[in-house]
Amino acid sequence: MKIFKSIGFIVTLLLVASGYAQQDQDGVKTYKKRVLETTEVDFLTSYYSQDGDNAAVSGGLGTEELTDFTGTFVVSIPLNDDDVLTIDAGVSAYTSASSSNVDPFDGGQPADPFVASSGASSSDTWANLSGSYSHSSDDRNTIVSGKLSVSSEYDYFSLGFGGGLTKLYNEKNTEVSVNANVYLDKWNSIYPSELRPFASGANGLANGLFSNNTITGNTDYSPVFNEFTDETRNSYSVGFGFSQILSKNLQGSLALDFVQQQGLLSTPFQRVYFADVEDSFIDNFQLADAIEQLPDSRFKVAAGGRLNWYVNETVVVRSFYRYYYDDWGISSHTASVEVPIKLSDKFTVYPSYRYYQQTAADYFYGYEEALSTETFYTSDYDLSEYSTNQFGMGVSYTDIFTKMHIWKLGLKSIDLKFYKYDRDTTFSSSIVTAGFKFVMD
Template structure:
């Protein structure tokens, strides 16, 4: 409006003064327009700087993970701490990460696992054609099964990228087990993103469909005991008056509550460290229903070469766990990095453990990295553990699961990673970003040996 008023004055005043006025006001008009446009431009630049931000995830990503696992040993918990632990497992999973906008990412994780197990096949060692034996897998239906899992996750990052909120929900199912989980977390970065603190919490609501050793099933309230066809059609040797201690579990639910805290700090240009603390409280059925136990003060009963169960595993209905760990990553040069890890674990079942590992990624080219690694682990035994046929029937709790025994384990491995940030290799609309291959060899001093080969492929979606 002011510019229009000046123009009117110029038109009314004629003569020399009017010419001077006209020139002056023309300058004023030009300057005013220049200042206005410049100011508007600066405001727009400032606003656009505030609005523009780098996306948390530029494009959708798909990870395909697969592994082949095999193990063997002589301390199967299914047959009371004695027998074959032979197992083979093949797993595949897809993880899809989808950017919903600049700040939000949706993640979908779907996995499936199929296994054959000589150990679990002996839940019913009499359903095959050969004589029952704890060191021989039964050929019946219990020798193989599968596991499926579906997890959905969501994360939101603030405009500054200094605050990250996440949430997830998961469902998994196995032949005798169902699990529903949900949780969330919060991460805060500050000190120019050199410091990071985080907290996360998860809840898992699980339920068993209890499956018991086949020779104990006739001893339920609706069973016919020693008059069952299993015993009538087979000859019991040793103690022919077989009479196990067995009562089915009334409550088949198990709940787990976990809280974790993390702290990470860039200590120098070459050194980064982090601390982790986790608390877990479990309640409900913590025993495995099909794991047998044998008592030293009860006479042994056999069918073929298979020792009939004296009882099943009995463990407390609560367990509290705490783990404290730390990582140090040191950048030596462009070719070498050293990654170290240590964790101390303790629970109220009497287990204390120490874990230490080291990994040394070696960059051999712009696209290939090789990383050898080693992991050491040892633990004390749970208060309720004893080997095969060494428990007393007067005990309230007992297990012969060697996962709860005292042992030391060593794990060696090597991995190789191929990375192509430009995704030159294309499969339809998918660009291959990286390939990760890894081999692990695991050995316990109890005799358990295992190997695992795993592979991961990351694709970007155009």
């Protein structure tokens, strides 16, 4: 109930602000430039692929192969001179050799951590719908915004809401902003198939999985397993921003973000193998000793800045740096640079490079490194120590006159990007993205 009261308060505040902003001090509506002249429609799509040998689903050992295709529509609608409503709807469909091994025994072939199972967990669809509303004051120096979102996939549901305030000063050369968001998530926990018969202390070896298959290695298979009693996860974030035009050719910005998470922060289907427990197998697949166990709270801090240098009408240099820290023991550094080069009035290319380095979480253990006496443990290599390099290239086409049309929509711009990402482990990925911006005639 408190959630809906908070949403109602945000909406009421925005509507009241909108009503007052329609008039000047003597009650007469004056002319002003619209925040958004006409409806804009963006279609965004991407194709992502990855591979590696450290799948968390199979305890840090196994294929990380995954492909994902995403399509998103973003529609921005001017409600009047001051207010803009934006609707964002997207669907992501993936196939994953890694997640298929949540149940490696349902595919009809010998189970193996480096071979995808063809069972039901090999693919899924994620869907998201969000709406945001922004109101700008008459002088355009104050912007108030609110947002509501919902997303879902086969084992996860998320509801989010938030708002923000932006103030401009010094003839719009200085910008200060604050935003806050809340996400209320719910797991539908799915556990590794060999652990499910042991739930609540049951004698799992009587299950059909074990009676129909031969256990090799340690035949007295006895995992540590209890189902999670709390399947909720709540995330609260607040961010502060500061932007300043430093000179005719130089602009800088700073950002500071805080995130607090509470609830189920472990991933229920990620296995862990203990160094002090003898291995058990069915086919070539090692049976889990336990599932990932992580603390039920996490506090994150990120601080960073951007510096954009407009060298001339042809070249711009965009640089970025961020430092991150959390109370799980991870700290990281991110640095990137992008150099848009304007080839003509319509075409721009922008090569980019990004470097990332992080320390390991206190609870990270590689394959068969954790001990059964530990309270918290994970073999998710996203929480390990590593560094990455990412190279990118993009090209954009812009036509401010929107000469090309599809129905009543004029094509304003096209953006194509390609990124290649490599860790100093076996993990690598690539992504191709495309964006098309249309404006309503």
